[in-house]
Amino acid sequence: MAITINGSDVEAPGDARVSLLDLVRDRLNLPGTKKGCNQGACGACTVLVDGERVLSCMTLAVQCEGRSVTTIEGLAAGGALHSLQQAFIDHDGFQCGYCTPGQICSAVGMIAEIERGVPSVITADLGGEGLSLSREEIQERMSGNLCRCGAHNGIIDAISEILVREAAE
Amino acid sequence: MNPFSYSRAAGAADAIRLGAVAGTKYLGGGTNLVDLMREGAEHPEALVDVTALSREIEEREDGGLMIGAAVRNTALAEHRAVRQRYPMLSRAILAGASAQIRNMATIGGNLLQRTRCTYFYDGEGSRCNKREPGQGCDAIDGFNRNHAILGASPACVATHPSDMCVALAALDASVHIEGRSGKRSVPLVELHRLPDGRPDLDTVLEPGELITAIELPALPLASRSTYRKVRDRASYAFALVSVAAALEVESGTVKDVRLALGGVAHKPWRAWRAEEALRGQPASEDAFRAAAEAELADASPLKDNAFKVELARRTIVAVLGDLAGAGR
Numbered sequence: 001m002a003i004t005i006n007g008s009d010v011e012a013p014g015d016a017r018v019s020l021l022d023l024v025r026d027r028l029n030l031p032g033t034k035k036g037c038n039q040g041a042c043g044a045c046t047v048l049v050d051g052e053r054v055l056s057c058m059t060l061a062v063q064c065e066g067r068s069v070t071t072i073e074g075l076a077a078g079g080a081l082h083s084l085q086q087a088f089i090d091h092d093g094f095q096c097g098y099c100t101p102g103q104i105c106s107a108v109g110m111i112a113e114i115e116r117g118v119p120s121v122i123t124a125d126l127g128g129e130g131l132s133l134s135r136e137e138i139q140e141r142m143s144g145n146l147c148r149c150g151a152h153n154g155i156i157d158a159i160s161e162i163l164v165r166e167a168a169e
Numbered sequence: 170m171n172p173f174s175y176s177r178a179a180g181a182a183d184a185i186r187l188g189a190v191a192g193t194k195y196l197g198g199g200t201n202l203v204d205l206m207r208e209g210a211e212h213p214e215a216l217v218d219v220t221a222l223s224r225e226i227e228e229r230e231d232g233g234l235m236i237g238a239a240v241r242n243t244a245l246a247e248h249r250a251v252r253q254r255y256p257m258l259s260r261a262i263l264a265g266a267s268a269q270i271r272n273m274a275t276i277g278g279n280l281l282q283r284t285r286c287t288y289f290y291d292g293e294g295s296r297c298n299k300r301e302p303g304q305g306c307d308a309i310d311g312f313n314r315n316h317a318i319l320g321a322s323p324a325c326v327a328t329h330p331s332d333m334c335v336a337l338a339a340l341d342a343s344v345h346i347e348g349r350s351g352k353r354s355v356p357l358v359e360l361h362r363l364p365d366g367r368p369d370l371d372t373v374l375e376p377g378e379l380i381t382a383i384e385l386p387a388l389p390l391a392s393r394s395t396y397r398k399v400r401d402r403a404s405y406a407f408a409l410v411s412v413a414a415a416l417e418v419e420s421g422t423v424k425d426v427r428l429a430l431g432g433v434a435h436k437p438w439r440a441w442r443a444e445e446a447l448r449g450q451p452a453s454e455d456a457f458r459a460a461a462e463a464e465l466a467d468a469s470p471l472k473d474n475a476f477k478v479e480l481a482r483r484t485i486v487a488v489l490g491d492l493a494g495a496g497r
Contacts, residue, residue: 015172016172016173016174016175016216017170017172017173019203038207039204039207039208040200040204040270043267043269046269052243052272053268053269053272054269054272054273055200055269055270055273058199058200058203058204058270058273059199059203059273060175060196060199060203060216062175063196063199063218063220106268106269109268109269109272110268113243113268116247117247118243118246118247119246119247119252119259119263120263121260121263121264121398121404123263126252126253126256126259126260127252127253127256139404140403140404141268142268143267143268143403143404143405144266144267144268144269144270144405145267
C-alpha cells in the first residue's frame, strides 16, 4: 500500500523506524516541513494526514500507508499561495520562518476543526452551537505550535483574518 | 531507536495473535510510545498497529456509552453525547496535550501512556525502578516538584500523566480487555496500579492483553460536571494538580458526588474519602474544605512538592463551589 503525499503515491520505507518527517525531508526532498524538537513539543513538523493536523515527527511513515499526507508544499496549488500563506505575509506572521510551515498547516487543520464544531478547553458552553473566534480561542487551539522569535501576535492576526473571512462565507 | 518490525492487525483477534510474541507492543497513535522508543526508555522488537480496532462511540439505550479503543481523543471530546452527558470528559481530553496530539492519540493508548517523570526518560543518566527494576530512584531525592503526594512508595514517586483517565476514574468507567485466555472487564480505577515494589508494572494487564473498549455507565449527575487543570502555563503542559468533579445538590444538601484527582499519584486518584465525607452534607465551602482535607490527610509530600497539597485542597474547594453555584 502506498502513502499519498501531496497527491503523489510514494512507497513506504522498508525500515519502520523512519518517521513521516524524515521521509518527506530526507527522502522526498520536501524540506518545507521542519524538524524542531523531534519529540512532539514544538509543532514545527505539523502536516495534514487525511485532512487532520498531526505531528510528523511522532508518526512512523509506515502508519501512513493508505492515507493521504499534505505538507506545506502541497498547500500552494499551482504555485498560487494558500490564503493563509498570504495572510502570514500581510501580518508579519514570521521572522526567522522556522515554525511557519508548521503554523500554517496547523492553522489549516484548526479552521477545519472549528468548521465542524470541535470545542476547545476554554469553550464556555460545550452544548452550544457556534464557536467563539476570539484571540483567546485561537491561542488555545494553536498552543501546540511554538514561535521563539516573537511573531506570535502576527501569527494570531493572520489566522484570525482568514478564520473570520471563512466564517462569513 | 532499535530496529523493530511493524504490522497492522485487522481486528482484536488478529492483534492478540500477533501480540503473543515476546517483545511485541501494541501501537495506537504512537504519541507516547514512539517518543519513548526514540529516548531509549522502550525497545520493543515488534509493533502491532491496533488502530483498526473499533472507532465507534455507541450510545446505549440506558444513556451509557461504549467507546472503541481506536477512537481518537479529538473524536471522543467532540462527540455530542459526551459533551452533553459527561462534560468533564470532554474538558479533560481537551485540557491534554495539543490539538495535533489529540488528533493522533487513541483512547486505548491514552490509558496506557507512561509517566513523564524526567528520570524515567533519562535512560543514560538516571536510575529508575520503573525503567530498570531494582536500579533505584533518582527522583525521590531529586527535582521532584511534579511528583506524587499520594500513594507513592520508596521505589517510585512518579505520577500518571493522563487527563482523560482522571475523568474516567470519576465517571465509574470500566475497561474491556481481551487476551489469549478470553475477555474480561476491569473498573478503570483498578486498571492502574500503585507502585509498591513493582513500579515497572503500570497496570494490571497481563502480557499480550489488549484494551478493546471503554464503557461509561449512565450517570445523570455527570451532566453537571467539570474538569479543572492547574499547570505551569495556560496550555499544552502536564497537570500539577487536576480535579474532575460531578455534583448533585438537592435543597442545599449534597445528594451525590464524583471526585477524582490528577497529577498527585501513580494512578488517576478517585477521591473516595472526600465523596464519603460529602454525601448528605450541606453544599457549603466548609463542607467542601473538610472533604478535601479528609482526602489529603495521608498526603506525604517530597522535598519540592508540598505546594501540591494546598493546591489540591484549594482546587477541590473551588471546583465544587463552582458546580454548586451553577446548580442554584
